[in-house]
Amino acid sequence: MHNFLSLCKSAIGEEHVLLEAVQQAAYLQDWRQRATGKALAVLRPANTEQVAHLVRLCAQFQIPIVPQGGNTGLVLGSIPDQSGNAVVLSLQRLNQIRAIDTANSTMTVDAGCLLAQIQNAADEQNLLFPLSLASEGSCTIGGNLSTNAGGTAVLRYGNMRELCLGLEVVTAQGEIWHGLRGLRKDNTGYDLRDLLIGAEGTLGIITAAVLKLYPKPLSYGTAFIRLNSIQAAVRLLTLAKQHCHTSISGFELINQLSLQLVHQHFPQLQRVFTEASPFYVLLELSSSDTEQATYQQLEQLITNALNAQIIEDAVIANSLAQAKNCWALRESISAAQAKEGKNIKHDISLPISRIADFVTETDLALQQAFPDCRMVTFGHLGDGNLHYNVSPPSDANHDQFLIHQNQINRLVHDKTHQFGGSISAEHGIGTLKKEELLRYKSTVELTMMRNIKRALDPQNIMNPGKII
Amino acid sequence: MHNFLSLCKSAIGEEHVLLEAVQQAAYLQDWRQRATGKALAVLRPANTEQVAHLVRLCAQFQIPIVPQGGNTGLVLGSIPDQSGNAVVLSLQRLNQIRAIDTANSTMTVDAGCLLAQIQNAADEQNLLFPLSLASEGSCTIGGNLSTNAGGTAVLRYGNMRELCLGLEVVTAQGEIWHGLRGLRKDNTGYDLRDLLIGAEGTLGIITAAVLKLYPKPLSYGTAFIRLNSIQAAVRLLTLAKQHCHTSISGFELINQLSLQLVHQHFPQLQRVFTEASPFYVLLELSSSDTEQATYQQLEQLITNALNAQIIEDAVIANSLAQAKNCWALRESISAAQAKEGKNIKHDISLPISRIADFVTETDLALQQAFPDCRMVTFGHLGDGNLHYNVSPPSDANHDQFLIHQNQINRLVHDKTHQFGGSISAEHGIGTLKKEELLRYKSTVELTMMRNIKRALDPQNIMNPGKII
Numbered sequence: 037m038h039n040f041l042s043l044c045k046s047a048i049g050e051e052h053v054l055l056e057a058v059q060q061a062a063y064l065q066d067w068r069q070r071a072t073g074k075a076l077a078v079l080r081p082a083n084t085e086q087v088a089h090l091v092r093l094c095a096q097f098q099i100p101i102v103p104q105g106g107n108t109g110l111v112l113g114s115i116p117d118q119s120g121n122a123v124v125l126s127l128q129r130l131n132q133i134r135a136i137d138t139a140n141s142t143m144t145v146d147a148g149c150l151l152a153q154i155q156n157a158a159d160e161q162n163l164l165f166p167l168s169l170a171s172e173g174s175c176t177i178g179g180n181l182s183t184n185a186g187g188t189a190v191l192r193y194g195n196m197r198e199l200c201l202g203l204e205v206v207t208a209q210g211e212i213w214h215g216l217r218g219l220r221k222d223n224t225g226y227d228l229r230d231l232l233i234g235a236e237g238t239l240g241i242i243t244a245a246v247l248k249l250y251p252k253p254l255s256y257g258t259a260f261i262r263l264n265s266i267q268a269a270v271r272l273l274t275l276a277k278q279h280c281h282t283s284i285s286g287f288e289l290i291n292q293l294s295l296q297l298v299h300q301h302f303p304q305l306q307r308v309f310t311e312a313s314p315f316y317v318l319l320e321l322s323s324s325d326t327e328q329a330t331y332q333q334l335e336q337l338i339t340n341a342l343n344a345q346i347i348e349d350a351v352i353a354n355s356l357a358q359a360k361n362c363w364a365l366r367e368s369i370s371a372a373q374a375k376e377g378k379n380i381k382h383d384i385s386l387p388i389s390r391i392a393d394f395v396t397e398t399d400l401a402l403q404q405a406f407p408d409c410r411m412v413t414f415g416h417l418g419d420g421n422l423h424y425n426v427s428p429p430s431d432a433n434h435d436q437f438l439i440h441q442n443q444i445n446r447l448v449h450d451k452t453h454q455f456g457g458s459i460s461a462e463h464g465i466g467t468l469k470k471e472e473l474l475r476y477k478s479t480v481e482l483t484m485m486r487n488i489k490r491a492l493d494p495q496n497i498m499n500p501g502k503i504i
Numbered sequence: 505m506h507n508f509l510s511l512c513k514s515a516i517g518e519e520h521v522l523l524e525a526v527q528q529a530a531y532l533q534d535w536r537q538r539a540t541g542k543a544l545a546v547l548r549p550a551n552t553e554q555v556a557h558l559v560r561l562c563a564q565f566q567i568p569i570v571p572q573g574g575n576t577g578l579v580l581g582s583i584p585d586q587s588g589n590a591v592v593l594s595l596q597r598l599n600q601i602r603a604i605d606t607a608n609s610t611m612t613v614d615a616g617c618l619l620a621q622i623q624n625a626a627d628e629q630n631l632l633f634p635l636s637l638a639s640e641g642s643c644t645i646g647g648n649l650s651t652n653a654g655g656t657a658v659l660r661y662g663n664m665r666e667l668c669l670g671l672e673v674v675t676a677q678g679e680i681w682h683g684l685r686g687l688r689k690d691n692t693g694y695d696l697r698d699l700l701i702g703a704e705g706t707l708g709i710i711t712a713a714v715l716k717l718y719p720k721p722l723s724y725g726t727a728f729i730r731l732n733s734i735q736a737a738v739r740l741l742t743l744a745k746q747h748c749h750t751s752i753s754g755f756e757l758i759n760q761l762s763l764q765l766v767h768q769h770f771p772q773l774q775r776v777f778t779e780a781s782p783f784y785v786l787l788e789l790s791s792s793d794t795e796q797a798t799y800q801q802l803e804q805l806i807t808n809a810l811n812a813q814i815i816e817d818a819v820i821a822n823s824l825a826q827a828k829n830c831w832a833l834r835e836s837i838s839a840a841q842a843k844e845g846k847n848i849k850h851d852i853s854l855p856i857s858r859i860a861d862f863v864t865e866t867d868l869a870l871q872q873a874f875p876d877c878r879m880v881t882f883g884h885l886g887d888g889n890l891h892y893n894v895s896p897p898s899d900a901n902h903d904q905f906l907i908h909q910n911q912i913n914r915l916v917h918d919k920t921h922q923f924g925g926s927i928s929a930e931h932g933i934g935t936l937k938k939e940e941l942l943r944y945k946s947t948v949e950l951t952m953m954r955n956i957k958r959a960l961d962p963q964n965i966m967n968p969g970k971i972i
Contacts, residue, residue: 273607461689484960503693
């Protein structure tokens with residue numbers, strides 16, 4: 037082991053092999069501070085060649101590797117376990133934007149670049165990199181790639197997988213796959229890119245990527261809409277797709293309690309309606325058309341939806357400030373729910389056509405099992421992605437309620453599975469949802485996944501214990 | 505072997521095990537009639553369970569399987585070799601549209617459904633399945649999936665991989681993976697779907713899929729544009745993206761000779777310009793806006809491009825007939841080149857920013873090596889996909905010119921590789937481009953591909969000899 041660490045120090049410089057507890061601390065604890073692992077060392081290579089060198093050393097000494105970006109993951113996928121025999125391999129020093137190709141609408145970046153850094157670099161070229169997450173100031177693109185990150189712009193631009201054209205990867209053997217292609221069509225063999233994306237570092241280490249850039253929208257239109265049911269929200273989505281298909285960039289569902297908690301805990305945010313409704317939709321259009329044209333398109337849609345009695349009422353933002361207020365209401369839900377107290381979160385997705393029945397049936401089952409539990413239901417309805425969160429009854433002891441967490445997860449995930457949904461829409465599996473994965477995936481699929489893992493990482497040194 | 509065939513007959517019925525040469529003929533010869541293989545039998549199962557049963561028999565007897573859809577592939581990927589020890593497994597009898605879910609914008613189909621059948625079924629629901637290919641009346645969706653088909657709508661809607669949400673697959677062990685998910689976000693483990701898509705039947709047999717549907721555009725705008733250079737065409741593409749990003753549904757490059765051959769061999773098609781130019785672009789917008797709004801958007805773009813001196817001249821189609829004529833000019837190029845005589849085709853892609861330099865440099869190298877050879881250069885510039893075809897000098901003996909085919913392929917593909925491009929943008933590898941794949945892929949990538957193949961098909965019975 038002493039020999040291994042000496043070789044690491046020779047490879048990347050002594051100051052980048054962190055051995056002291058105080059130096060390691062930030063790399064060992066997860067973002068939500070729920071778990072802290074142990075590591076032999078935290079390694080901070082400066083470039084792809086150093087990453088490859090370190091992986092070869094780890095392969096030689098059979099040392100497990102936990103690749104880490106911004107360490108902002110939500111499923112305990114980027115911290116080591118308790119054994120202390122793994123190294124954390126931080127990609128943070130690989131933080132250069134290598135190239136921007138405006139004619140090809142692509143950017144080539146190191147894995148350790150912050151998401152916000154990439155967004156800004158695109159913006160400076162008058163272009164858009166559309167991935168947008170709450171943690172964008174801290175998360176790295178390597179982590180976004182390894183977890184196939186989603187966020188608020190998926191409806192329009194797709195997940196991370198759809199935003200990436202090429203990868204550079206260090207394999208479990210410490211070789212470098214130079215796959216940094218900037219091509220929109222390439223049918224030359226197996227899709228290794230999409231296999232590595234979302235593999236949470238278990239099949240190799242992503243060190244760089246070619247990302248797709250888009251023109252910046254020239255105008256936005258934002259509406260806050262009251263509705264009586266999720267069925268109505270789904271009908272509105274269908275109508276919006278028919279009339280404004282290519283312009284829809286946001287379609288967020290918010291239930292009554294979600295908005296109520298926001299107003300209670302963030303009274304500085306402006307109320308849009310005086311009357312309450314069971315559900316709300318935040319609808320955003322964006323386009324390369326004029327402000328006026330986009331406003332008119334939105335107005336026409338709202339008129340049609342009112343005439344068809346799909347919606348109860350709607351307010352179209354008349355200023356940037358009003359539009360920002362609408363989004364602030366949506367984006368404050370998680371924080372408001374946290375201020376309200378502890379709660380049990382689910383990041384699920386469903387076929388859009390089944391969401392209404394899922395919510396009705398699962399709400400009922402939860403009420404029967406846990407009377408007066410409170411549903412904070414919101415999310416990206418346009419993608420079928422719900423944050424289906426359960427808060428304790430208002431008069432309950434929160435810690436006592438959380439004793440039922442596993443039981444509630446089981447109920448919600450069983451229903452999700454039954455309705456053809458996914459138990460992890462955007463956060464991944466990590467170690468937190470590994471047991472759930474084993475419960476819901478078929479043996480056939482698990483076997484294929486295990487065989488691929490064994491084929492690419494026969495020594496099982498790449499983020500072992502994660503996913504599978 | 506007799507035993508194997510008896511078991512096949514019991515599994516799917518004697519009349520669906522084709523043994524006679526006359527019955528087998530259509531399954532053994534490729535679409536372009538360049539090669540004819542031999543088979544032990546052609547098997548025509550009726551459903552997924554029968555496919556799985558047959559694969560288990562083949563695994564037991566170690567019989568290679570060549571899965572086949574419409575057999576319209578261009579790279580000899582769906583016919584057997586000369587050994588006669590393989591079976592062709594035709595998916596044509598799996599031809600049911602299983603379900604259409606309009607609220608989820610998805611359709612679940614058997615692999616043997618014809619592409620045109622799927623387009624029509626979507627159309628009946630006032631929805632669009634955007635994949636569009638010359639062979640759509642004969643090709644099956646299973647083949648489209650297995651080759652990650654492209655076509656003319658990729659710029660707007662993506663390749664087959666982006667049009668598919670879930671798969672049902674029979675593994676090389678004859679098990680059924682039920683992955684028919686209709687989810688737009690699902691981060692639960694490795695991306696087996698995208699691995700199977702484009703694998704040309706070498707990792708398993710796709711028996712069904714969940715496809716994405718889109719709203720039908722309500723209006724179209726079509727322009728035929730004269731330009732002096734490919735550089736200008738790339739500048740026009742950038743301008744079009746800025747001003748009409750979400751509306752661009754076609755951006756086709758056509759060089760002078762391409763159009764000249766079309767007019768020569770299809771004189772019934774109307775000429776758009778009296779003057780000739782080195783290059784032309786066929787630009788199409790489509791949107792959920794009105795005809796008038798789309799026309800104005802296109803007109804504004806053309807005006808801007810003329811003012812910026814990017815283009816020489818443009819004609820906007822004033823009627824559906826004129827728009828159809830523009831597309832007919834584009835779509836007649838291959839046929840016109842064939843009427844002109846034999847030629848050497850390349851289906852390549854490049855970063856859009858490098859296409860102009862690639863063409864200049866490769867045209868020059870070809871002229872030096874093969875004086876007076878004639879370039880028929882056209883393709884989906886918006887995707888970076890060029891059909892970069894070489895016709896013999898007008899006075900040459902065509903058969904003698906074709907002797908240089910390998911040398912010309914080498915020159916073109918070497919340049920493509922040097923410019924960061926792909927030697928197969930949309931047609932795949934099959935057996936035709938296998939040697940080329942070995943030449944241009946790195947050992948690291950080939951090793952990963954081989955390890956995956958071995959992991960999922962250890963007996964090497966799934967379309968052996970294809971891709972890798």
